[in-house]
Amino acid sequence: MSINKAHATGGGVVLFYGERLLIFYDGCEIQLKFDNQPQLSTTSKGSVFLTSHRTICLCKSGQVHSMSMPLLNMKQVEVKQPIFGANRIEGKATPEPDGGFTGMAHFSVTFNKGGAIEFAQCLLEAGRRANANRHGFQAPPPYSAYDPTQLYCPPPAQYAAEGPNYGFVPCHDAFGPPPPNYVYMTPAPPPYPGAAPPPPYPGPQQQQPPYPPQQQSYPPVQSAYYSGAAPHQAAATPSAPPPAYEEKQPL
DSSP: OEESSSBBTTSOEEEOTTOOEEEEEEEEEEEEEESSOGGGOEEEEEEEEEESSEEEEEESSSSOSEEEEEGGGEEEEEEEOOSSSOOEEEEEEOOOTTOSOOSOEEEEEEETTSOHHHHHHHHHHHHHHHHHHGGGOOOOOOOOOOOTTOOBOOOHHHHBOOSGGGTTOOOOTTOOOOOTTOEEEOSOOOSSOOSSOOOOOOOTTOOSOSSOOOSSOOOOBSOOOBBTTBTTSOBSOOSSOOOOOOOOOOO
């Protein structure tokens, strides 16, 4: 897990190249607690993105603006169904290298418009598949730095979860598309396994995704390089290959 690494300062989420958006949910309540950094703990309104590789929460208040949890870093995920109040998903997450905190993080996401059970079912299945794919996963090769302002606002087809690999994604009235110009993409591929095999990496001489940039300016993004020491971030030549991923159990 990492904090403040997956959002644009002007609003929106930043995905890796090849990462797919499974569910977008707006209007939830997000609660975060950190064992070793209690000053970062917060309760905020916000939105949550479930992708093929991680869960991303965008918070509207507090010091934590975004929380990125790779599927293999999430533990003890369960649905709470109180007699009074909306259902919520709770769990724990371990930090990534240079993730912005140490120790264990605890998260709780309350789904005020319903959909917690469907979201959790999809999350658990995505985690099961990511755990199965970790055995054949190869970390992306080193590649040169790029201008952090050269992010793309791709067409929905570029990040939509379509095809036979994503037949497990459920439908719910509370799930919908994100707002226009709210999903950005970096040329960096995901540094950890996901629910489906990754697309072929275009290579160091063909880093740009196969779509033109939008003719407009975008706000700067918190993550702008990728290195072995910080695999959750997005693009500079690492001095050494990324560290080996430890054995993880499915969610």
